[in-house]
Every structure is written in C-alpha cells, then in structure tokens.
Amino acid sequence: MSFPTVLFTPLLVLVIIYWVVVISLGADFESGAVLGIPAPIYISLFVALAWFATLSGGEWHGPVPLWVIPIAAIVLAAVIARLLAIPLQRMLPDGPDASRADFVGLTCVIRTGRVTDAFGQAEVHAADGSSAIIQVRQAGRDELHAGTVALIYDVDPEGEFFWVLPADIARKGL
Incomplete structure (x- = not known):
C-alpha cells in the first residue's frame, strides 16, 4: 500500500471484482478487442502486470528515483501484455x-x-x-x-x- 504500488492497487481490486462477477454469474463480455483479444482480458493482463512491476520495482529500485518506476511499469506491462496477446489470439475463438x-x-x-x-x-x-x-x-x-x-x-x-x-x-x- 505504498508508492508506487498504490497507484495500481485500486485498479487491481477492480479487475479482481470484475472477474469474480464474470465467473460467479457466468456473464459474457461482448466488448471490443484490443490487439486481437477481448478488451477485458487485455486490460486485466495489463493492470496485473503493471501492479506486479511497481511492486517489484519499489522493492529493488536501487539508485533509480522512485517516480520512474510507475512509468517503467506501464511500458513494461504494455510490452509483456502485447507479447502475451499473440498466443492468446490463437487460443480464443474469433468473435465474428x-x-x-x-x-x-x-x-x-x-x-x-x-x-x-x-x-x-x-x-x-x-x-x-x-x-x-x-x-x-x-x-x-x-x-x-x-x-x-x-x-x-x-x-x-x-x-x-x-x-x-x-x-x-x-x-x-x-
């Protein structure tokens, strides 16, 4: 609950609540796609990766200023989410x-x-x-x-x- 992780903690809580609702109610998401995969999956992946990157970076930042970590976490999460989107595109059925x-x-x-x-x-x-x-x-x-x-x-x-x-x-x- 400290900086920089606290920036992504509320988003991670929202993502967890979203997936609990989707799983428990059997809801289906019919929203748009981001990079070829459904937007909720991509956003959830991005938020979880950014949260973990800020948590790790906050612990091991060394000589890097603490304010750089959220920016690096966003870039790192975007790159990793994009790399994970490629195999997910092949595994998920195409909507249309x-x-x-x-x-x-x-x-x-x-x-x-x-x-x-x-x-x-x-x-x-x-x-x-x-x-x-x-x-x-x-x-x-x-x-x-x-x-x-x-x-x-x-x-x-x-x-x-x-x-x-x-x-x-x-x-x-x-």
Whole structure:
C-alpha cells in the first residue's frame, strides 16, 4: 500500500471484482478487442502486470528515483501484455467467425436480383431477433432472386460469405 504500488492497487481490486462477477454469474463480455483479444482480458493482463512491476520495482529500485518506476511499469506491462496477446489470439475463438457459425441452419431472404457462385446478398434473422445483411453464394444453378427464402448450410470464413440453397429444395431433401 505504498508508492508506487498504490497507484495500481485500486485498479487491481477492480479487475479482481470484475472477474469474480464474470465467473460467479457466468456473464459474457461482448466488448471490443484490443490487439486481437477481448478488451477485458487485455486490460486485466495489463493492470496485473503493471501492479506486479511497481511492486517489484519499489522493492529493488536501487539508485533509480522512485517516480520512474510507475512509468517503467506501464511500458513494461504494455510490452509483456502485447507479447502475451499473440498466443492468446490463437487460443480464443474469433468473435465474428463464432457468430457467423450461428447462422448456419437458419433461413434467409435473398435481397439481390440473383445469387451466383460469386455474388449475392440476403437478410437473416438471428435467434435473438436481430437481423443482418450477409453475403451469400450458391454452388448450383437454382433460381435464387429477391424475396426467395433460402437455407444457409455452410459458412466460408476466408471468403466471408455463406453457402445457400433454396429452402423448398432443402425441405424435400429431408
């Protein structure tokens, strides 16, 4: 509870309270990303690292003036958090791709004059009631035009579009 650690102690307490609430209530964070990982994870990592760096620096600062330690701690925490963000990006599912997969199996309404293997848009309604305009493609030569109901059967994450087929053909196949 002494300088310079006291600067980051309240932030660390807030981070701990946040994660206790998230874990105990099973809450989900839908906030933006920082360096490719969810902001709460990055901020928590940064605060914990800065707190530890000021604690360590306060004990072993030697001839360095004590006021330099918080500045060094911020720089060090930012660098280490960035280095840790790289493997975390690979371990965490991508937000947009994870939500795209939720559309597979739903029906959509075609909004363009036609759908080909290289062009088309549709409107889809998610389970939560929200709607989205998505890019769609078809593998066959079915007549998919504005107003046609189609079934989303796959997603292409690299091309950022969905594969569709007419909903009436999908029902006959079942």
